[in-house]
Amino acid sequence: MHNSQVSAETWSIAELAAEYDVTLRTIRFYEDRGLLTPERRGTARVYHPRDRVRLALILRGKRLGFSLDEIARIVDMYDAEPGEEGQLVYLLDQITHRRTELEQRRRDIEETLQDLAEVETRCHADLKALRDQSASS
Amino acid sequence: MHNSQVSAETWSIAELAAEYDVTLRTIRFYEDRGLLTPERRGTARVYHPRDRVRLALILRGKRLGFSLDEIARIVDMYDAEPGEEGQLVYLLDQITHRRTELEQRRRDIEETLQDLAEVETRCHADLKALRDQSASS
């Protein structure tokens, strides 16, 4: 076997890459940017559940169009130590900010979906017109 | 006055830029990429309502994290001529595809908002703990 007894708790870089359909290069790049910090066993990277969760969060952030810098700030919020009051207030501020952005995006999505629905209706109408016409020839 | 009798129907590049808070460079870049096709009056660009709508669509697409290439395809769907059956079927296919993407993004947003809410709750709890502690000293 390739996986030893710890296979339920850790992953190789290739396993993570396969699971989330990204390249090894991408995962290493995220590490370069400080987004992932896998354990080292010798020279090889060993990924723990925490890293796996973070990778999932990173990819979700990317789908939402956030830059890696923004994602770093967001993801780090999850792991933040309680810390001092100033830190906490800052965090709450960031949360408000992100929430505003996300709600804007949600509105954008709703609008776009509605627009698409209209185009679709038009398409179906045009198709019907075409077929009625060819049926009458 | 700077605007002649047609001011209700057309805009200069600077007016559009100010209205949507983008630079002139950005607007010209979108034209380069074929996303906008303003009229030319002499050498100057004159934007009609159609261009204005398209710019709004482009920016919405950007907020959603689409690339300009994808946005071009999406926006062009709105203006598509009825065309032949193959074209229409292709368009309907594209619509389905975009809808799937957008629904994925909407799920991502919901999840992220939930996560943020959890972090927020934790923050408030930590803050309360800090203040209770300092009050008892």
Add this chain to the structure above:
DNA sequence: TTCGTGCTTGACGCTTACGTAAACGTAAAG
């Protein structure tokens, strides 16, 4: 020992989406 497989670290390349001058046109106002 040699091979294959998987992993490693550089390091250069590429595309996207603009920023940022540079250098010039045009047209109304003072």
Add this chain to the structure above:
DNA sequence: CTTTACGTTTACGTAAGCGTCAAGCACGAA
């Protein structure tokens, strides 16, 4: 006529997010 405002093209610069070699280590199988 000159200034000012607004516009133009050309072109090089840049940050982000990887792709793509190149060269080498480590380790189990043959």
